[in-house]
Amino acid sequence: MQSEPVSAETAGRKRASPGFAHVLTTFQRWWHTDVTGTVDQIAVIEKRRAECATSARYLLMTCMSAGIAILGLLQGSAAVVIGAMLLSPLMDPIMGVGFALAIGDFQWLRQSARSLAIGVVVAIAFTALVVFISPLQTITAEIASRTRPSLLDLGVAVFSSIAGAYAMIRGREGTIVGVAIATALMPPLAVVGFGVATLNATVFWGSLFLFITNLTAIALTATIMARAYGFSTSLSDKHTKMQNFLIFAAFTLLAIPLFLSLRQIVWESQATRQANNVVIAVYDQPVTISELDMNYDMRPIRLTATVLTPQYVENAEARAEVAMSRELGRPVEVSLTQVRVGTTAQAQQEAQLGEARRLEAESRAQARDIAEDLAMLAGVTVDDVTVDRERRRAIVIARPLEGATMTAYRELEQRINAGRPAWDIRFTPPIRPLPDIPFERETGEDADDDGWVATDDGRDALALAAWAQQRVGVPVRLVGPRESVAHLRAILAADGDAMQASITGEGYGDVAVEWTTQ
Structure with a gap:
């Protein structure tokens, strides 16, 4: 009985497979012997466990770091914000969370989480106090940049966590590693305190979301690093099936905000790439986009771009708006600045440099x-x-x-x-008295059920109060009859604003506007 002939490709795969298996076996042997085998896991765990406790030094350094960070954010100074990271002690408890998850030590996880939670609450409370007594309560560029996660923020969190876990495992931890981790955590935490002090819900939730996302990325990365270096459940005497379930639940809960953040980031990244392609497709000749910016917070979404083109194209903005709205399924407003340049590559480069200057x-x-x-x-x-x-x-x-x-x-x-x-x-502006909001009977479309409505001067006074509250950063209170106050707060809710209220009675009547500091 003749055997079937073996093709050259099949023979090559059979010869290659043992080689790959040998390389993989050699790598695994080297990793377990020369890498993980040289780590004193028990000593590392004991040291990390000891540094996760809540102490007076930990709370003091947290307050000082948070205080300097919020002052740097209020001044718009990146140098001061980075300098504040030299004092931050947040690396120890968050690394404790990562290592505790890796080995399944529930008691250590609870201790680390407790220290981290106390540090977070103290930092938020202290920064809120600093902002409350500070004359500077405006949203600077440094504060605004930390109200939502981005790919760069996640990259900082992941890379700093890798560096921190490696340094701790190898016993080479130091100030620089702590600064890297604190950079991803303390500034957004300080902005959370700013949001609390100024009662700005947008800033508060945006920065809190960024903090949770970075915290999640650092903790999960530390856990993965610890697992890769051989830290396992065998080192924990209390590792039970219930703890296995709790660890899995912790991973799942930590992954939720990260997943939500990544989904939005991925969508915005894809939308930006689509915008770049759409703008290029509007022109029939090769063009260069020197600047492209997408503002996803505006409604409709706003796209602005500067295009270097050999020839102007009429209705370029309208065509780009139609294409972008179709691609994203959302309304998009496009603003294009067309800069005419030569047709040669050199001319385009020179024109681009000249236009940039x-x-x-x-x-x-x-x-x-x-x-x-x-x-x-x-x-x-x-x-x-x-x-x-x-x-x-x-x-x-x-x-x-x-x-x-x-x-x-x-x-x-x-x-x-x-x-x-x-x-x-x-x-x-400085705090100044705000005018009252008069009401009158009216039968028009804007009238309330009982025929009462704020006068034109009253609506202008309400708009002035909303503007003043946003600029000064101090809440404003409406003081007056219940129905009048409810009518005004409904107007504010339609514009996305809010004010506190103090009811003086029932029915309708003029409403006074007061600063809560009074």
Whole structure:
């Protein structure tokens, strides 16, 4: 009986398989002997366990780190924020959580989680106190950048956790590793405190989501690193089936916010790539996109881009809007700046450099002019004006001007914004009395069931109060009859705003507006 012939490809696979198996076996032997075999696991665990306890030093360093971080965020200084990380002790309990999950030690996990929770609460409370007593309560660029997770934030969390776990396993932990982990945790935690102090729900939930996401990434990465280095359940005397279930539940609960964050991040990344392709497809000739920005917080989503093109294309924005809205299934507003350049690659490069230099010079000049105008109107020096050229934002805290009302400060902001439509310029006025909101009987469409409605002056006063509350960062209270207050709060809810209320009786009537600091 003849055997079937063996093809050359099959013979090659049979010869290659033993080679791959040998390489894999050699790698596993090297890893278990020269890597994990050289780690004193018991010593590492005991040291990590001892440093997870809550102590006076731990609480003091947490407060000092959080305090410096929030002051740096309020000043918009990245250097001060990074400097605050030198003091942060958050690495020890979070690494304790990761190692406890890896070996299934429920008691250690509970101790580490308790220390971490206490540190988080103390940091939030301390930063909220600092913000509450601080005259600076405006949202700076540093604060705004930490109100939602991004791929860069997750990358910092994962890489710092890998570095931290490796350093602890190998006994080479130090300040630098702690700084890396604290950078991913302390700034968003400080912003959570800012949100609490200013009663800003958007800032609070956004930064809390970022903190939970980074915390999840660090803890899970530390667990995976510990498992890779041979830390197993055999080191725990209390590892039971119930603890196995609890560890699995902990992994699942920790993965939920990370999954939600990653899903949104992936969608936004894909949407940005689609936007780049859509803008290029609008033009029939090769073009270069020098700047592209997607603002997903606006409704509709706003796409702005600068396109270097050999020839202008009419209706480019309208065509891009239709294509983007179809791709994303959401309304998109497109703003394209078309810069005409030569057809050769060299001409395009030169034009791109020239345009970049021109835009940079114009941006600097605009920022300087805006800072000088704001300083003059607010009665402060140019150095007291915060200008973010990248995001086209300017913020100034105005000095009290004799005789100036809250309406006057709002008009100053509106006047300078009208002259700079591409910029977001904000006045932070001093606390001034706010006008009352009168009511009257009316039978029009805007009237309430009982025929009562806020007058035109009253609606303007309500809008002024909402503006003042946002700018100053101090809550405003509506004081008046129940139905009138409910009517005004319904108007605010429609615009996404909110105010506290104090009821003085039933029915309708004029409503007073007070600062809660009074």
